[in-house]
Amino acid sequence: MVELRLAPDDLSAIRFGLSPGHELAHAVRVLVRPQHHPLQWGWLRSTRPRVPREAFDLLRLVVGEVGYLPDFLTSTPDWDLTPDEELERLRRADVGPMRVDLGKRVLRTTGHEQRALRAMAADPARTRTRVADAWETFWEAALAPHWSQVDRLLRADIAARSRRVATHGVGAMVATLNEAVTWGSDAVRVRTERHEEVLDCAGSGLVLVPSVMSAGCAVLTERPAQPTLFYPALGVRETWTTDGRDLPAALAAVLGDGRARVLLALREPMSTSEVAAGTGLAISTASHHLAVLRVARLVDARREANRVMHTLTPLGEALTTR
Known part of the structure; x- marks a missing residue:
């Protein structure tokens, strides 16, 4: 059991983040132990033939099959963190902590793997x-x-959790993250197989990170990283890699081609001109579609400086989740 103790300041600092590095590390583990990840078998069937053997073998050595995951492989999760940014952070990672992380992997291995590490x-x-x-x-x-399907699943999970916070409160949301997670009056408790710790979050808050590739919960407690809880995202099923193939056509049949294109383009806040450029529509046409979608409560709008930024509502997120 890992117990993450929360002060009043921590409750106000609970936030969500995304971690491409976490998804990659657990994708490696899925390939190593596919029998433990049935919800990833669709992904495995399409991916296994093109896995680069040399890169995979190196990552398998560093990541390990289960348990401890070296911290340097994942930077601080953030809502706007992209795979390219994650990779750039890895290329600039401090070699001191990296040596410590590799040392921990050394202690968990034997034979030729230990010598290589x-x-x-x-x-x-x-x-x-x-x-x-x-x-x-x-x-x-x-x-x-x-990645487009993974990203949409992750953001749809966060949208659903955020709605639960708004309607039932933080405690009710955290308590439904996973069967291994429980909420107390002063702590989040995570049932783990190999690790026991009591950590005082000490006002730093807690980062909640959904995962498509991971089947269970994991915690990051090593300072100076912010305490982080990784948990399985909602909506992941064995066919998740193919569920979204017919989505554009299905949305177009219901909403019309232009409005479907606008909805699918809004993966992040965008201005009217950005929506027009991303969909190939005239600005006036994009503006009209956005107005209709706002009335239908699929899109929301807010002013930032001299621009109006458009975002998907939770209903819009649900419609466009692949």
């Missing part, structure tokens, strides 16, 4: 470059083709 820990600067190159190669082959 010792060699990597002895030259962390070279290891950082090798791991980052492998990260990029593996990402492009295994996750980039599916």
Whole structure:
């Protein structure tokens, strides 16, 4: 059991984030132990033939099959964190903590794996470059083709959790993250297999990170990182990689082609001109479609400086989740 103790200041600092690095690390583990991840079998069938063997073997060594996951593979989760930004942070990662992380993996291995990890820990600067190159190669082959579906599932989960906070409160939302997570008056408790710890969040708050590729919960408690809880996202099923193929046509049949294109383009807040550019529509046409979608409560709008920014409402998120 890991107990994350929360002060009043921590409650106000609970937030959500995304972690492409976490998705990649657990994609590696899915490939290593597919029998434990039936919801990923659709992804496995489409991905396994094109997995780059050298990059995968290096990442498998660093990531491990279960348990401890080296912290340097994932930077601080954030709502706007992109895969490219995650990779760039890895390329700039401090080699000191990296050496410590690799040392922890050394203690958890034997034989040739342990010798290989010792060699990597002895030259962390070279290891950082090798791991980052492998990260990029593996990402492009295994996750980039599916990232739009993964990203939508993650954001749809966060939208659903945010609605629950608004209607039932933070405690009710946290208590439904996963069967391994419980909420107390002063702490979030996470049932784990190999780790016991009591951590005082000490006003730093708690980051909640949904995951498509991970089947269970994990916690990050090592300072200076902000305490983080990773949990399985809602809506993940064995066919998640193909569920969205017919979505544009289905939305177009219901809403019309133009409005369907506008909805699918709003993966992040966009101005009217940005929506027009992203969909190939005239600005006046995009503006008309946005107005209709606002009346239908599928899109919301707010003014930022001299621009009106459009975002999907929770209903819009639900309609466009692949």
